[in-house]
Amino acid sequence: MMSARQQAWTSDSPETPLLGGDVTVGVVRSGDTVRRPPGISSPAVRVLLEHLEETGFDGAPRYLGVDDRGRDVLSFIEGETAGRPAPEWVADTDRAISVARLLRRYHDAVASLGVPTVFDGARLSEPQGLPPALEVHRDLIGHRDITVENVVFREGAAVGLIDFDLARASSRADDICNMLQWWAPWMPAEDRPGPLIDVDPYQRTRAMLDAYSLDPAERRLLVPLARNGAERSWHLMRHRALVDGGGWRRMWDEGVGDAILRRQEWLRRNERSLIESVS
Known part of the structure; x- marks a missing residue:
């Protein structure tokens, strides 16, 4: 059975832009995942998120792999976030x-x-x-x-x-x-x-x-x-x-x-x- 990171992530599901970032553009939600364009910090963030998963920390996204467009795939954390203007x-x-x-x-x-x-x-x-x-x-x-x-x-x-x-x-x-x-x-x-x-x-x-x-x-x-x-x-x-x-x-x-x-x-x-x- 394939693990989440071994899945062949595709980009054929509906995507919703996630707004609010100041620097990274093109971040979207697709189903229960977040897709982010790769950047200079991507390798380090992957190491960090994988470590947090191994320790059982549930307060950060899980790193799931890369999709067919080369974007990092992360789990989506359900909940409420502050937009702009702040609530x-x-x-x-x-x-x-x-x-x-x-x-x-x-x-x-x-x-x-x-x-x-x-x-x-x-x-x-x-x-x-x-x-x-x-x-x-x-x-x-x-x-x-x-x-x-x-x-x-x-x-x-x-x-x-x-x-x-x-x-x-x-x-x-x-x-x-x-x-x-x-x-x-x-x-x-x-x-x-x-x-x-x-x-x-x-x-x-x-x-x-x-x-x-x-x-x-x-x-x-x-x-x-x-x-x-x-x-x-x-x-x-x-x-x-x-x-x-x-x-x-x-x-x-x-x-x-x-x-x-x-x-x-x-x-x-x-x-x-x-x-x-x-x-």
Whole structure:
């Protein structure tokens, strides 16, 4: 009997575009599968998803193979995702807490993978003027794109992470900073999705970190990592816009660079309150 990965996947079933991605185009749903054009991250994502399946982690798509058009075939995770504009439920604190718990389960499952050499290709090139990254122990593969659009919910609780294209060597704290950026959220009100404009980021931060059960030593890393990440992000986004073009260029032209600068200033101005919220 053929396994799922040995099936001869075809592209003759009806397809529905899956919208919301900023960079990858051409992602569709076909039956119970998702079809994605292959990219530079495809080999690494395959290794990651196969490892998660082997560990029994049920919060990520399964890698199923390649179809007759050369597209990666993944399982479709049934549930509710935030579109654009974001729905009101993204402001629900219980949902945010469930995201933190899901991320903890993901980290615990992926830790045994380590950092395979296939992820060397996922390392971002270092443009001139890029501030150096803070030196922390990056011993697992972080998701690094935990936006409100990349989490699947069922019955009000987070059950799945999708879109692992930016997955790369990380510390737990790196990935948690990314989660807090979008879900606390650690950014000025003018750049937040509408429902999150009036959310108290400090209260949400405490609730999410308690749900994750992050230890005190790693909590102390969060604010410095967030500030360093925001400083590096401007240079990296500009570089990808100039070199890679496509969705990266569109985001840059739409003002993502200015939003990053505003986030840098917000993190600077609110550093003391953020440190208190993570303690």
